[in-house]
Amino acid sequence: MVAEDEQTQLDVNETRETGRLEAFSDGVFAIAITLLILEIDVPLHSEHLARDLLHEWPSFLAYALSFLVILVMWVNHHAVFRLIGRINRPFMMLNGLLLMVITFINYPTAVLADYLTSSHADTALQFYNGTFLIMAILFNALWRYASRDARFFVADADPDTVAAINRAFRFGPLMYGISFLLAFISVPLGLATNIGLAIYYAIYSL
Amino acid sequence: MVAEDEQTQLDVNETRETGRLEAFSDGVFAIAITLLILEIDVPLHSEHLARDLLHEWPSFLAYALSFLVILVMWVNHHAVFRLIGRINRPFMMLNGLLLMVITFINYPTAVLADYLTSSHADTALQFYNGTFLIMAILFNALWRYASRDARFFVADADPDTVAAINRAFRFGPLMYGISFLLAFISVPLGLATNIGLAIYYAIYSL
Amino acid sequence: MVAEDEQTQLDVNETRETGRLEAFSDGVFAIAITLLILEIDVPLHSEHLARDLLHEWPSFLAYALSFLVILVMWVNHHAVFRLIGRINRPFMMLNGLLLMVITFINYPTAVLADYLTSSHADTALQFYNGTFLIMAILFNALWRYASRDARFFVADADPDTVAAINRAFRFGPLMYGISFLLAFISVPLGLATNIGLAIYYAIYSL
Amino acid sequence: MVAEDEQTQLDVNETRETGRLEAFSDGVFAIAITLLILEIDVPLHSEHLARDLLHEWPSFLAYALSFLVILVMWVNHHAVFRLIGRINRPFMMLNGLLLMVITFINYPTAVLADYLTSSHADTALQFYNGTFLIMAILFNALWRYASRDARFFVADADPDTVAAINRAFRFGPLMYGISFLLAFISVPLGLATNIGLAIYYAIYSL
Numbered sequence: 001m002v003a004e005d006e007q008t009q010l011d012v013n014e015t016r017e018t019g020r021l022e023a024f025s026d027g028v029f030a031i032a033i034t035l036l037i038l039e040i041d042v043p044l045h046s047e048h049l050a051r052d053l054l055h056e057w058p059s060f061l062a063y064a065l066s067f068l069v070i071l072v073m074w075v076n077h078h079a080v081f082r083l084i085g086r087i088n089r090p091f092m093m094l095n096g097l098l099l100m101v102i103t104f105i106n107y108p109t110a111v112l113a114d115y116l117t118s119s120h121a122d123t124a125l126q127f128y129n130g131t132f133l134i135m136a137i138l139f140n141a142l143w144r145y146a147s148r149d150a151r152f153f154v155a156d157a158d159p160d161t162v163a164a165i166n167r168a169f170r171f172g173p174l175m176y177g178i179s180f181l182l183a184f185i186s187v188p189l190g191l192a193t194n195i196g197l198a199i200y201y202a203i204y205s206l
Numbered sequence: 207m208v209a210e211d212e213q214t215q216l217d218v219n220e221t222r223e224t225g226r227l228e229a230f231s232d233g234v235f236a237i238a239i240t241l242l243i244l245e246i247d248v249p250l251h252s253e254h255l256a257r258d259l260l261h262e263w264p265s266f267l268a269y270a271l272s273f274l275v276i277l278v279m280w281v282n283h284h285a286v287f288r289l290i291g292r293i294n295r296p297f298m299m300l301n302g303l304l305l306m307v308i309t310f311i312n313y314p315t316a317v318l319a320d321y322l323t324s325s326h327a328d329t330a331l332q333f334y335n336g337t338f339l340i341m342a343i344l345f346n347a348l349w350r351y352a353s354r355d356a357r358f359f360v361a362d363a364d365p366d367t368v369a370a371i372n373r374a375f376r377f378g379p380l381m382y383g384i385s386f387l388l389a390f391i392s393v394p395l396g397l398a399t400n401i402g403l404a405i406y407y408a409i410y411s412l
Numbered sequence: 413m414v415a416e417d418e419q420t421q422l423d424v425n426e427t428r429e430t431g432r433l434e435a436f437s438d439g440v441f442a443i444a445i446t447l448l449i450l451e452i453d454v455p456l457h458s459e460h461l462a463r464d465l466l467h468e469w470p471s472f473l474a475y476a477l478s479f480l481v482i483l484v485m486w487v488n489h490h491a492v493f494r495l496i497g498r499i500n501r502p503f504m505m506l507n508g509l510l511l512m513v514i515t516f517i518n519y520p521t522a523v524l525a526d527y528l529t530s531s532h533a534d535t536a537l538q539f540y541n542g543t544f545l546i547m548a549i550l551f552n553a554l555w556r557y558a559s560r561d562a563r564f565f566v567a568d569a570d571p572d573t574v575a576a577i578n579r580a581f582r583f584g585p586l587m588y589g590i591s592f593l594l595a596f597i598s599v600p601l602g603l604a605t606n607i608g609l610a611i612y613y614a615i616y617s618l
Numbered sequence: 619m620v621a622e623d624e625q626t627q628l629d630v631n632e633t634r635e636t637g638r639l640e641a642f643s644d645g646v647f648a649i650a651i652t653l654l655i656l657e658i659d660v661p662l663h664s665e666h667l668a669r670d671l672l673h674e675w676p677s678f679l680a681y682a683l684s685f686l687v688i689l690v691m692w693v694n695h696h697a698v699f700r701l702i703g704r705i706n707r708p709f710m711m712l713n714g715l716l717l718m719v720i721t722f723i724n725y726p727t728a729v730l731a732d733y734l735t736s737s738h739a740d741t742a743l744q745f746y747n748g749t750f751l752i753m754a755i756l757f758n759a760l761w762r763y764a765s766r767d768a769r770f771f772v773a774d775a776d777p778d779t780v781a782a783i784n785r786a787f788r789f790g791p792l793m794y795g796i797s798f799l800l801a802f803i804s805v806p807l808g809l810a811t812n813i814g815l816a817i818y819y820a821i822y823s824l
Contacts, residue, residue: 020644020696026226027648030233033305034241035652037312039660042245042320049326053317053333064306071302078226093820096689099651100682106655111671114660120667127671202299232432236439237649239511240447243518248451248526255532259523259539270512277508284432408505438638442645445717446653449724454657454732461738465729465745476718483714490638614711 021092022081028099029074032106036063036070039110058116062128066109068198069132070102076139076168083161084146085154094142101135116191125183125190133180136173143169227298228287234305235280238312242269242276245316264322268334272315274404275338276308282345282374289367290352291360300348307341322397331389331396339386342379349375433504434493440511441486444518448475448482451522470528474540478521480610481544482514488551488580495573496558497566506554513547528603537595537602545592548585555581639710640699646717647692650724654681654688657728676734680746684727686816687750688720694757694786701779702764703772712760719753734809743801743808751798754791761787 040059043052077098108128115124146152147162175197182190246265249258283304293301314334321330352358353368381403388396452471455464489510499507520540527536558564559574587609594602658677661670695716726746733742764770765780793815800808 023229023641024644024648024692026230027233027645028652030230031237031649031652032655034234034237034309035656037238037309038241038244038656040313042313042316046321046326049317049321049324049329053329063310067306067309068302071299071305074230075298089821092693093689096686096820099689100685103652103655103685104681107658107660110660111667115664115667118667120664123667123671202302203295229435232436233439236436237443240440240443240515243444243515244447244450246519248519248522252527252532255523255527255530255535259535269516273512273515274508277505277511280436281504408508409501435641438642439645442642443649446646446649446721449650449721450653450656452725454725454728458733458738461729461733461736461741465741475722479718479721480714483711483717486642487710614714615707 018081018084018087021087021095022078025077025081025095025099026074028103029070029077032103033067033070033074035106036066036109039063039106039113059113062109062113062116065194065198066105068202070105072198072201073102073135073139079161080143080146080165083154083157083165084152085157086152087146088152091142091145091152094138094145098135098138098142101131101138105131105135116187121187122183125187125194126180129176129180129183129190129194133173133176136176140169140173224287224290224293227293227301228284231283231287231301231305232280234309235276235283238309239273239276239280241312242272242315245269245312245319265319268315268319268322271400271404272311274408276311278404278407279308279341279345285367286349286352286371289360289363289371290358291363292358293352294358297348297351297358300344300351304341304344304348307337307344311337311341322393327393328389331393331400332386335382335386335389335396335400339379339382342382346375346379430493430496430499433499433507434490437489437493437507437511438486440515441482441489444515445479445482445486447518448478448521451475451518451525471525474521474525474528477606477610478517480614482517484610484613485514485547485551491573492555492558492577495566495569495577496564497569498564499558500564503554503557503564506550506557510547510550510554513543513550517543517547528599533599534595537599537606538592541588541592541595541602541606545585545588548588552581552585636699636702636705639705639713640696643695643699643713643717644692646721647688647695650721651685651688651692653724654684654727657681657724657731677731680727680731680734683812683816684723686820688723690816690819691720691753691757697779698761698764698783701772701775701783702770703775704770705764706770709760709763709770712756712763716753716756716760719749719756723749723753734805739805740801743805743812744798747794747798747801747808747812751791751794754794758787758791 040056040063043049043056046052108124108131112124112128115121118124143165147166150157150162153162179190179193179197182193246262246269249255249262252258314330314337318330318334321327324330349371353372356363356368359368385396385399385403388399452468452475455461455468458464520536520543524536524540527533530536555577559578562569562574565574591602591605591609594605658674658681661667661674664670726742726749730742730746733739736742761783765784768775768780771780797808797811797815800811
């Protein structure tokens with residue numbers, strides 16, 4: 001359908017290819033979000049099960065937070081891909097790096113869950129929010145790469161949508177940067193910012 | 207194809223988008239249902255393997271029960287999405303919360319498997335059935351949100367199907383509410399209700 | 413597109429629905445086959461890593477065997493679904509039970525890997541082959557249910573394909589029944605039958 | 619659409635079937651790449667969490683390396699399938715063997731992560747690179763089988779693309795063969811080659 005352009009034949013540049021990459025990405029998002037639950041440990045030989053389950057609250061909180069963040073990232077990823085009609089190799093690799101970080105979130109989530117009530121809560125939260133900061137920066141890089149001169153956009157990409165994503169994406173790394181810094185100052189404040197951001201993005205954001 | 211309506215551009219509102227959300231949800235359902243098996247432990251250094259495998263019956267029972275519940279939920283989710291032609295951001299987030307609970311089922315399943323033959327079986331079953339109750343309530347909320355004034359329905363949504371789902375969904379939280387309460391009164395009775403409900407829903411329900 | 417027939421509206425009976433069920437099943441097959449690797453343990457603090465990795469051969473063998481079995485089952489499942497144009501609720505539930513057993517294979521695989529070189533190898537192999545026997549019986553039930561009077565077939569279902577599947581499926585439970593029985597007589601013989609069956613099916617079978 | 623040819627009916631040979639096999643393969647790739655994160659352990663009861671997380675660097679390195687390798691393999695797999703219009707049973711089984719190795723990568727990745735800083739680093743790296751060598755050979759076999767006489771190609775398969783894949787695929791097993799041999803000579807050199815290859819392939823390769 002789409003005419004071959006002057007790129008090399010191995011460049012992946014058609015709508016069908018974009019759909020394929022999005023489907024693969026969707027699969028990684030779906031798996032990453034579902035694997036989070038495996039990191040919550042069942043209390044062993046508990047004598048007070050109800051109490052011990054309540055004591056797992058950092059695991060439940062970290063689970064819910066990371067689930068929301070990955071869910072919002074999936075929604076945003078999807079919004080970006082609605083505008084994209086062609087891709088190339090660097091775009092695929094930037095997207096791959098983003099997926100690597102999305103998948104990686106599982107690990108700092110488990111670290112945060114295990115250490116949130118310890119004296120190392122600050123380190124755990126810095127690790128957790130540092131991961132989100134890298135994620136936000138990579139997502140920005142992907143967007144900037146794709147939107148420069150609108151070169152990868154579909155013909156009917158809506159300018160208002162593009163402007164809205166531009167605004168939202170400037171905001172993201174800043175917010176995650178702030179919550180990363182807050183993790184060095186105060187764990188409760190940093191965590192509260194995380195919760196606030198997750199809920200805000202779930203409701204309002206792109 | 208579908209004309210843009212007066213919603214903001216970032217609202218996700220076309221048939222293609224609905225299909226995408228359903229595919230993502232299907233992925234999460236498929237992964238959540240498959241991960242259940244990872245929670246069954248292999249007996250370590252067993253001297254009587256056959257006997258020790260039989261002693262894992264609470265794990266097998268919890269596995270089969272949760273598998274059936276998630277399977278039925280997938281079928282129902284699918285039946286609802288057949289009627290849906292457009293979605294918006296709150297619908298996506300309600301659906302995300304539902305997926306969070308579906309994924310979470312893995313954990314109370316593992317808790318129930320580990321504690322069903324202990325003196326804490328009641329707590330484990332309350333946790334298990336409490337999760338199902340929240341799941342049923344969220345699914346109801348999703349349905350009510352989507353079906354109010356039939357606003358998200360496809361043009362040819364069948365009124366009989368809508369009525370049937372309305373009847374079935376009123377029944378769901380009530381049944382899971384009862385099995386949740388029974389877990390406080392009698393573990394065998396509560397568990398029997400779980401088994402009965404799972405089989406009933408597998409055979410008859412929406 | 414497809415005209416509604418006289419079944420109740422909640423019956424799932426169109427081509428689109430069949431495709432959806434197949435996609436969900438494909439997802440479960442893909443996840444089940446990929447999770448197998450998680451059951452192989454990394455040797456802890458090994459002093460002779462090469463030797464200890466070689467000692468994991470029962471895990472590698474069980475992994476390869478189960479991978480092949482699930483792969484062949486996926487191919488067969490797919491061949492059956494190529495003939496199917498409509499489904500109903502009992503068919504969906506039979507298919508769900510089959511998926512439950514496919515997913516369950518992970519567990520007897522881990523048991524076989526852990527006990528193949530122990531004095532309980534016979535029990536482990538009986539458990540392993542018993543699972544395959546149940547799988548083969550369920551797959552037969554699914555096929556018989558769908559093919560009775562060709563009621564769920566697409567209009568252009570090829571009679572030769574149907575006959576070939578009929579022949580192959582009569583063979584399956586018999587073969588798995590024999591390998592199940594052999595596990596009671598001789599572990600090496602039973603295991604050799606498993607390997608032979610897996611390779612035979614991979615090359616020739618439906 | 620495509621006319622049935624003279625192969626047996628059970629041969630799978632249409633475009634729809636190719637798409638189905640590719641979707642299944644994509645699912646396995648997506649799951650295999652996402653499961654990698656589960657192999658990184660959270661430090662237990664750490665007294666110096668930041669230091670202990672830094673000590674996990676072999677896990678992070680092995681994670682990133684394997685993620686990149688699987689990602690590039692997915693891109694390549696995809697490039698090959700773009701040319702393929704028909705498949706048969708042996709092709710499906712070769713593809714299945716390739717997927718088995720892709721899934722297996724998880725295990726040598728975990729072994730490398732656990733033993734990279736031990737005196738058994740050489741064995742771990744040989745195991746890791748040996749797996750990649752087998753993967754490269756299997757992928758070559760799949761390509762040769764499919765491209766012989768262009769028999770499985772779509773009608774409009776681009777000769778330049780075919781030539782480019784031919785060149786790239788001759789290169790792959792050679793490179794992985796060299797990095798496998800280097801693991802016997804020097805772990806740092808072997809590992810550096812791995813990193814270089816992963817980055818090279820991510821940027822340039824097919």
